[in-house]
Amino acid sequence: xxxxxxxxxxxxxxxxxxxxxxxxxxxxxxxxxxxxxxxxxxxxxxxxxxxxxxxxxxxxxxxxxxxxxxxxxxxxxxxxxxxxxxxxxxxxxxxxxxxxxxxxxxxxxxxxxxxxxxxxxxxxxxxxxxxxxxxxxxxxxxxxxxxxxxxxxxxxxxxxxxxxxxxxxxxxxxxxxxxxxxxxxxxxxxxxxxxxxxxxxxxxxxxxxxxxxxxxxxxxxxxxxxxxxxxxxxxxxx
Amino acid sequence: xxxxxxxxxxxxxxxxxxxxxxxxxxxxxxxxxxxxxxxxxxxxxxxxxxxxxxxxxxxxxxxxxxxxxxxxxxxxxxxxxxxxxxxxxxxxxxxxxxxxxxx
Amino acid sequence: xxxxxxxxxxxxxxxxxxxxxxxxxxxxxxxxxxxxxxxxxxxxxxxxxxxxxxxxxxxxxxxxxxxxxxxxxxxxxxxxxxxxxxxxxxxxxxxxxxxxxxxxxxxxxxxxxxxxxxxxxxxxxxxxxxxxxxxxxxxxxxxxxxxxxxxxxxxxxxxxxxxxxxxxxxxxxxxxxxxxxxxxxxxxxxxxxxxxxxxxxxxxxxxxxxxxxxxxxxxxxxxxxxxxxxxxxxxxxxxxxxxxxxxxxxxxxxxxxxxxxxxxxxxxxxxxxxxxxxxxxxxxxxxxxxxxxxxxxxxxxxxxxxxxxxxxxxxxxxxxxxxxxxxxxxxxxxxxxxxxxxxxxxxxxxxxxxxxxxxxxxxxxxxxxxxxxxxxxxxxxxxxxxxxxxxxxxxxxxxxxxxxxxxxxxxxxxxxxxxxxxxxxxxxxxxxxxxxxxxxxxxxxxxxxxxxxxxxxxxxxxxxxxxxxxxxxxxxxxxxxxxxxxxxxxxxxxxx
Numbered sequence: 001x002x003x004x005x006x007x008x009x010x011x012x013x014x015x016x017x018x019x020x021x022x023x024x025x026x027x028x029x030x031x032x033x034x035x036x037x038x039x040x041x042x043x044x045x046x047x048x049x050x051x052x053x054x055x056x057x058x059x060x061x062x063x064x065x066x067x068x069x070x071x072x073x074x075x076x077x078x079x080x081x082x083x084x085x086x087x088x089x090x091x092x093x094x095x096x097x098x099x100x101x102x103x104x105x106x107x108x109x110x111x112x113x114x115x116x117x118x119x120x121x122x123x124x125x126x127x128x129x130x131x132x133x134x135x136x137x138x139x140x141x142x143x144x145x146x147x148x149x150x151x152x153x154x155x156x157x158x159x160x161x162x163x164x165x166x167x168x169x170x171x172x173x174x175x176x177x178x179x180x181x182x183x184x185x186x187x188x189x190x191x192x193x194x195x196x197x198x199x200x201x202x203x204x205x206x207x208x209x210x211x212x213x214x215x216x217x218x219x220x221x222x223x224x225x226x227x228x229x230x231x232x233x234x235x236x237x238x
Numbered sequence: 239x240x241x242x243x244x245x246x247x248x249x250x251x252x253x254x255x256x257x258x259x260x261x262x263x264x265x266x267x268x269x270x271x272x273x274x275x276x277x278x279x280x281x282x283x284x285x286x287x288x289x290x291x292x293x294x295x296x297x298x299x300x301x302x303x304x305x306x307x308x309x310x311x312x313x314x315x316x317x318x319x320x321x322x323x324x325x326x327x328x329x330x331x332x333x334x335x336x337x338x339x340x341x
Numbered sequence: 342x343x344x345x346x347x348x349x350x351x352x353x354x355x356x357x358x359x360x361x362x363x364x365x366x367x368x369x370x371x372x373x374x375x376x377x378x379x380x381x382x383x384x385x386x387x388x389x390x391x392x393x394x395x396x397x398x399x400x401x402x403x404x405x406x407x408x409x410x411x412x413x414x415x416x417x418x419x420x421x422x423x424x425x426x427x428x429x430x431x432x433x434x435x436x437x438x439x440x441x442x443x444x445x446x447x448x449x450x451x452x453x454x455x456x457x458x459x460x461x462x463x464x465x466x467x468x469x470x471x472x473x474x475x476x477x478x479x480x481x482x483x484x485x486x487x488x489x490x491x492x493x494x495x496x497x498x499x500x501x502x503x504x505x506x507x508x509x510x511x512x513x514x515x516x517x518x519x520x521x522x523x524x525x526x527x528x529x530x531x532x533x534x535x536x537x538x539x540x541x542x543x544x545x546x547x548x549x550x551x552x553x554x555x556x557x558x559x560x561x562x563x564x565x566x567x568x569x570x571x572x573x574x575x576x577x578x579x580x581x582x583x584x585x586x587x588x589x590x591x592x593x594x595x596x597x598x599x600x601x602x603x604x605x606x607x608x609x610x611x612x613x614x615x616x617x618x619x620x621x622x623x624x625x626x627x628x629x630x631x632x633x634x635x636x637x638x639x640x641x642x643x644x645x646x647x648x649x650x651x652x653x654x655x656x657x658x659x660x661x662x663x664x665x666x667x668x669x670x671x672x673x674x675x676x677x678x679x680x681x682x683x684x685x686x687x688x689x690x691x692x693x694x695x696x697x698x699x700x701x702x703x704x705x706x707x708x709x710x711x712x713x714x715x716x717x718x719x720x721x722x723x724x725x726x727x728x729x730x731x732x733x734x735x736x737x738x739x740x741x742x743x744x745x746x747x748x749x750x751x752x753x754x755x756x757x758x759x760x761x762x763x764x765x766x767x768x769x770x771x772x773x774x775x776x777x778x779x780x781x782x783x784x785x786x787x788x789x790x791x792x793x794x795x796x797x798x799x800x801x802x803x804x805x806x807x808x809x810x811x812x813x814x815x816x817x818x819x820x821x822x823x824x825x826x827x828x829x830x831x832x833x834x835x836x837x
Binding site: 035036038039040042043044047048049050053054057073074075076077078081082084085087088089091092094095096098169172173175176179180183186187190193194195196197198199 | 348351352355358359362365366402403404405406407410411412413451454455458461462465468469472478480481484485487488491492494495498499506509525529531532533535536537549550551553554557558
């Protein structure tokens with residue numbers, strides 16, 4: 001219902017005529033693009049920036065995939081804050097929307113639900129594999145989390161099972177697990193080794209994998225909950 | 239002589255400008271949110287093209303990691319913005335920012 | 342280890358973050374208690390950090406032990422410490438006020454449930470602001486900027502009415518576009534100079550087209566977030582329609598966060614461009630903001646809109662002295678003026694919004710015409726607003742006065758008569774809009790109104806009064822602030 005309203009409003013809004021004010025905006029945007037383009041062609045292309053340093057430090061990072069090394073080790077603090085961004089988005093969405101954005105109803109045929117039941121364990125394995133792979137090859141918590149997010153959306157659409165209460169503890173725990181693991185590791189290592197997130201080199205891979213696993217579940221749950229919007233409440237679904 | 243990576247940089251800059259135009263010019267919130275995502279993609283493309291170091295060398299992993307972080311932030315921003323937009327639509331029946339007296 | 346400054350740097354970020362996580366996981370009724378514990382630890386960390394800074398000088402913390410340029414560094418100097426302390430003091434006062442505000446019997450159950458999100462959101466905001474003040478990495482600053490915006494937008498939307506949701510949406514869009522401009526600037530900096538750490542950038546920057554592009558992108562993006570005229574359009578509806586404790590946080594702290602990055606960026610990264618017209622352009626916009634914002638404030642019918650337009654005007658002062666920051670003789674005084682202004686404005690503006698909120702709770706609306714005779718009914722709130730007004734209008738003795746005294750001193754020493762004139766005129770205009778509010782408060786109230794009124798809780802009026810008194814006491818802070826700023830001054834004024 002809501003979706004149809006949204007689409008109708010969008011069509012009514014298809015007016016793309018160039019009014020005077022739009023022409024002004026277009027001129028400004030064009031000037032910006034021209035200026036930025038003029039500067040962009042002067043980028044030096046004969047030096048590696050931080051790449052040599054990042055690649056040379058790989059043996060001390062605990063992983064072989066350079067992007068994972070940057071994300072979870074060199075710049076792990078960025079990723080910590082990024083996992084916080086995910087949690088904050090959920091807190092924000094729940095503060096803004098008291099009801100789910102999408103109204104689920106049980107599908108008429110059992111096909112979707114059965115399909116999801118079969119698919120679910122398989123996708124969990126795929127996500128776990130992507131996480132494990134991330135240490136040495138392209139992959140990692142975000143890719144795995146995206147797969148889990150897709151599973152969550154399908155799950156909700158098939159209404160295999162939705163929580164009855166507004167904010168069940170297990171859901172909050174799932175959403176907060178990434179931040180919890182990251183912050184506990186960060187502060188623990190601060191006390192043990194004097195710097196936030198300073199891994200012991202021998203155990204770096206283990207610590208990274210533990211943090212990434214928790215983060216992957218939180219990312220998956222967050223993506224699904226961002227899609228659903230608001231609290232998932234089954235009894236309100238029509 | 240403009241190399242391949244510069245071409246991608248320029249395309250990214252162009253996407254940034256196009257997104258900015260659409261974001262300001264069109265009043266519907268869904269369009270604004272999409273435009274914001276186009277802008278973001280432009281920035282990510284510039285970062286990716288900076289990372290490219292030619293066919294023989296490994297790409298710079300730093301911008302790649304920045305882009306992953308940026309994408310996650312953009313997804314969260316989109317989720318938050320869509321929630322606000324649907325809430326506004328539900329309460330006021332219109333998915334635009336300006337009220338009737340302003341329009 | 343725990344006696345080193347560097348150890349306490351990340352605690353100020355992690356403590357409120359951990360508390361935010363706990364308020365999310367624990368049952369909602371425990372949120373105020375968890376917030377109190379988290380706030381206490383953060384207070385101790387900020388206190389230790391500042392004391393240790395004064396004794397041992399500036400300190401760095403290398404997250405992950407890698408160190409710049411590969412890793413991310415946190416650093417504290419006098420400027421950062423002052424911002425941390427400001428956030429802690431204003432934030433704690435606002436949280437105390439919020440506790441009284443939410444427990445006020447006038448709210449319905451549904452409203453109270455929505456307000457429960459205030460606690461995690463405020464703790465996230467606090468953590469993000471502290472992370473912003475301490476970070477030395479331009480990309481990490483982008484992530485903290487986004488954290489600040491998300492928390493601020495969600496807090497704005499807490500009021501739940503259509504007007505405020507539209508305002509929050511506009512705020513979110515402007516904020517995101519601002520962040521993307523900033524991020525594009527980061528891409529240009531990395532593309533040209535190959536590093537993200539501010540100290541590394543400081544050593545390598547030269548006046549190239551890419552640096553100019555990055556400066557333009559970041560300045561415009563952060564101007565949007567700071568609401569500098571003419572990009573201020575989103576601020577009045579958002580700040581005026583949010584609930585009072587949120588308005589106070591937004592006006593006192595959130596806009597200062599993006600300004601802080603802008604200030605540091607110009608002092609430490611874009612300084613090779615200080616001879617272009619850009620700093621003068623910022624001065625011009627600042628002057629326009631003061632005049633336009635003040636005139637709009639004088640015209641307003643609603644109290645909170647008046648205070649919000651006053652914020653638009655006062656943000657102008659932060660930009661007025663930009664060129665002087667690059668003049669060796671005037672730089673320390675100009676910077677002291679700007680920082681004193683940030684502190685005084687934060688205290689006074691938070692007090693103004695908080696007392697307006699207390700008044701609004703008892704009168705039921707926030708039209709200035711309904712303020713008649715409130716001195717008899719709500720003396721504490723009225724005195725708090727009056728004291729805040731003294732600082733906003735920069736009358737002695739107040740923090741606003743000492744800030745403007747520094748500014749005038751720097752401007753006149755450099756021969757900028759026009760800037761000095763704008764500072765004086767802005768003060769007069771502020772006195773006019775403050776008087777518009779204060780005058781009716783002392784009139785004889787209508788009898789009908791007298792019977793209708795209930796009293797706002799003491800926690801609310803007293804915290805507003807406390808902040809207002811603090812803004813007045815800042816008149817003694819001129820020299821201490823200057824001394825604080827000299828700690829690690831090379832970090833701020835790295836222009837040789």
